[in-house]
Amino acid sequence: MIEIEELEDVTCVKLQVTRSDGRSRPVYMFLVDGMLIDTGSRSLEKEILYFYKKQLKKIKFVVLTHSHEDHSGTASWIQENLNLPIYVHPRGMQVCQKRSPYPKYREVTWGARKEFNPLPLENKLKSLNAEWEVIYTPGHADDHVALYHEQTGRLFTGDLFVSPKTKVIMQTESTPVTMDSIRKLLKYDFKSMYCSHAGYFKDGKSKLKQKLEYLEQLYSEVERMHKEGHSNVEINKKLFQKVYPIVDFSNGEWDSLHIVSSIISEVDKKSFR
Numbered sequence: 001m002i003e004i005e006e007l008e009d010v011t012c013v014k015l016q017v018t019r020s021d022g023r024s025r026p027v028y029m030f031l032v033d034g035m036l037i038d039t040g041s042r043s044l045e046k047e048i049l050y051f052y053k054k055q056l057k058k059i060k061f062v063v064l065t066h067s068h069e070d071h072s073g074t075a076s077w078i079q080e081n082l083n084l085p086i087y088v089h090p091r092g093m094q095v096c097q098k099r100s101p102y103p104k105y106r107e108v109t110w111g112a113r114k115e116f117n118p119l120p121l122e123n124k125l126k127s128l129n130a131e132w133e134v135i136y137t138p139g140h141a142d143d144h145v146a147l148y149h150e151q152t153g154r155l156f157t158g159d160l161f162v163s164p165k166t167k168v169i170m171q172t173e174s175t176p177v178t179m180d181s182i183r184k185l186l187k188y189d190f191k192s193m194y195c196s197h198a199g200y201f202k203d204g205k206s207k208l209k210q211k212l213e214y215l216e217q218l219y220s221e222v223e224r225m226h227k228e229g230h231s232n233v234e235i236n237k238k239l240f241q242k243v244y245p246i247v248d249f250s251n252g253e254w255d256s257l258h259i260v261s262s263i264i265s266e267v268d269k270k271s272f273r
Helices: 042-054 075-081 090-096 104-110 175-186 204-227 232-239 245-249 257-271
Strands: 002-007 010-018 024-032 035-037 061-063 086-088 124-126 131-136 145-149 154-158 193-195 199-201
Touching (some): 010 042, 010 199, 154 204, 175 257, 204 232
Parallel strands (some): 154 193
Antiparallel strands (some): 131 145, 145 154, 193 199
């Protein structure tokens, strides 16, 4: 249920959540130089508190890559019991102040996250011995950030990577915006990448390039078929022939159709410029 290992002076905490449909999903927390990155899900609070109590003296403050419940699940516990500062992008502050503002299936999977009061992230952030660049990287979430340390080449990417070939996204996501965020990160001279669902990659830049190449090819295919007159549904059936269980499980909040629709929305915007 919980695995802890040290990689490049970063404590990587891997947690495993099993959904009600029987499928499991890993989620990571990272501790580096006094900075805890993300707080896991409330459904795994018992396991996470075990980690907190072991590392109590090392945690000085918390940074959330974004406000989703699998990243902010135990933030309220930290605020109530440890009284440590918790930072999130300003766009996520109001969401954090609400009690579990998510659909029921997400509460069942990740737990009902309690409200808390975070502080706003700025462009730079200081841990005990290092300065980090906070990079705004929307697409998956409107309040999503990545954290970069130039001297070590470490990059914490939240949910921007997850997998090299995205098959489904949430209705609120935008594939073109995600692509722009990846392009932004690829301009940095980073080496290792720490992903909140896929873990550690020594050669993170090649992995992120691989994802961008896939999305660019996908974008081109959707654009071509759209200009040929195919509907969103037709394009989706052609490009994503497999229907993933999460589509039904989430009542359509997650779907490959949202990838297609977000790309077509961007294509249509460009045609009117």
